[in-house]
Amino acid sequence: MHIAPATEADLDALSALLIETIAGNGSVGFMHPLAEEDARAFWSQALASASHGERVVLGAWRDDRLVGTGTLVLAMAPSQPHRAELTKVMTAHAARGEGVGAALIDALEQSARSHGKSLLTLDAAVIEGATTFYRRLGFHSAGDIPNYAYKPLGGLGATRVFWKSLDEPAADALSPRDAQADERWMRRALALAERAASENGEIPVGAIIVSLDGDVVGEGWNLNIGEHDPSAHAEIVAMRRAGQTLGNHRLVGCTLYVTLEPCVMCAGALVHARIARVVYAASDPKTGAAGSVFDTLVSDRHNHRITVEGGLLASEAGTMLREFFRSRR
Numbered sequence: 001m002h003i004a005p006a007t008e009a010d011l012d013a014l015s016a017l018l019i020e021t022i023a024g025n026g027s028v029g030f031m032h033p034l035a036e037e038d039a040r041a042f043w044s045q046a047l048a049s050a051s052h053g054e055r056v057v058l059g060a061w062r063d064d065r066l067v068g069t070g071t072l073v074l075a076m077a078p079s080q081p082h083r084a085e086l087t088k089v090m091t092a093h094a095a096r097g098e099g100v101g102a103a104l105i106d107a108l109e110q111s112a113r114s115h116g117k118s119l120l121t122l123d124a125a126v127i128e129g130a131t132t133f134y135r136r137l138g139f140h141s142a143g144d145i146p147n148y149a150y151k152p153l154g155g156l157g158a159t160r161v162f163w164k165s166l167d168e169p170a171a172d173a174l175s176p177r178d179a180q181a182d183e184r185w186m187r188r189a190l191a192l193a194e195r196a197a198s199e200n201g202e203i204p205v206g207a208i209i210v211s212l213d214g215d216v217v218g219e220g221w222n223l224n225i226g227e228h229d230p231s232a233h234a235e236i237v238a239m240r241r242a243g244q245t246l247g248n249h250r251l252v253g254c255t256l257y258v259t260l261e262p263c264v265m266c267a268g269a270l271v272h273a274r275i276a277r278v279v280y281a282a283s284d285p286k287t288g289a290a291g292s293v294f295d296t297l298v299s300d301r302h303n304h305r306i307t308v309e310g311g312l313l314a315s316e317a318g319t320m321l322r323e324f325f326r327s328r329r
């Protein structure tokens with residue numbers, strides 16, 4: 001994916017994306033149907049404003065096709081020189097679920113930092129998934145405003161206000177992100193999941209805990225059936241071992257890699273353990289507590305906040321689980 005400032009040459013693609021978003025009931029300030037001339041007029045004005053340094057309009061391209069856009073409004077009231085507002089973040093329907101929105105917001109955040117901004121704000125329609133998405137990117141929810149705006153296809157909807165302080169030390173500083181290492185550790189967790197099924201006939205879920213120094217301090221896989229233990233999920237088994245290894249019930253700075261989105265029980269235990277970061281592979285639409293069903297792992301109400309990233313090697317983990325259940329039927 002390639003992210004760069006949008007220009008006049010992108011007017012057609014930007015307009016088409018805006019019209020598509022509105023037609024899909026995406027709340028970005030307009031009502032359906034949006035005429036092409038109105039869409040073009042909006043973007044012309046936005047790009048002119050960008051050329052005056054009042055905002056930043058970014059586009060995301062894949063194979064020369066515009067697959068997303070996002071705007072950062074820099075021009076604020078004289079009393080808010082430190083604030084910037086994220087707005088008009090859109091992803092083409094065909095590119096959903098590929099991380100386009102997260103990449104755009106990350107790029108806009110970098111842009112805000114480079115403009116000396118220290119506070120980011122945004123509001124987003126209260127729809128399923130949106131809240132988890134922004135929380136994962138480090139935004140705090142300030143609450144909901146009911147009946148905030150009409151949805152493009154009609155009917156009033158609530159909006160949720162989010163903010164992020166750019167002065168806060170990034171979670172990365174505590175637990176650095178290294179994409180290659182993440183994939184390596186997740187592959188190891190997948191190997192543990194495989195053992196759960198092949199050696200113990202347990203549901204194939206594996207977990208591994210890595211310390212700030214990059215050492216494996218605990219690993220585990222599901223042992224519920226063999227141990228007659230309802231709490232013996234892979235994450236719990238790995239946390240027990242990590243506690244023993246570190247001689248501490250707090251696993252400060254550690255990252256947990258797990259092949260399936262944690263459940264409520266494990267999410268609660270991860271918060272108690274003060275884990276810094278959780279990286280999971282497959283989402284669990286039945287019991288997932290990182291946003292799929294419950295928000296336990298990502299709730300702002302804990303006084304310990306965990307950085308959560310999902311989807312790494314999700315298809316491998318999902319295939320393993322599906323094959324396991326198919327073979328058992």
Ligand code: ZN
Nearest residue numbers: 233262263266
């Ligand atoms: Zn669990």
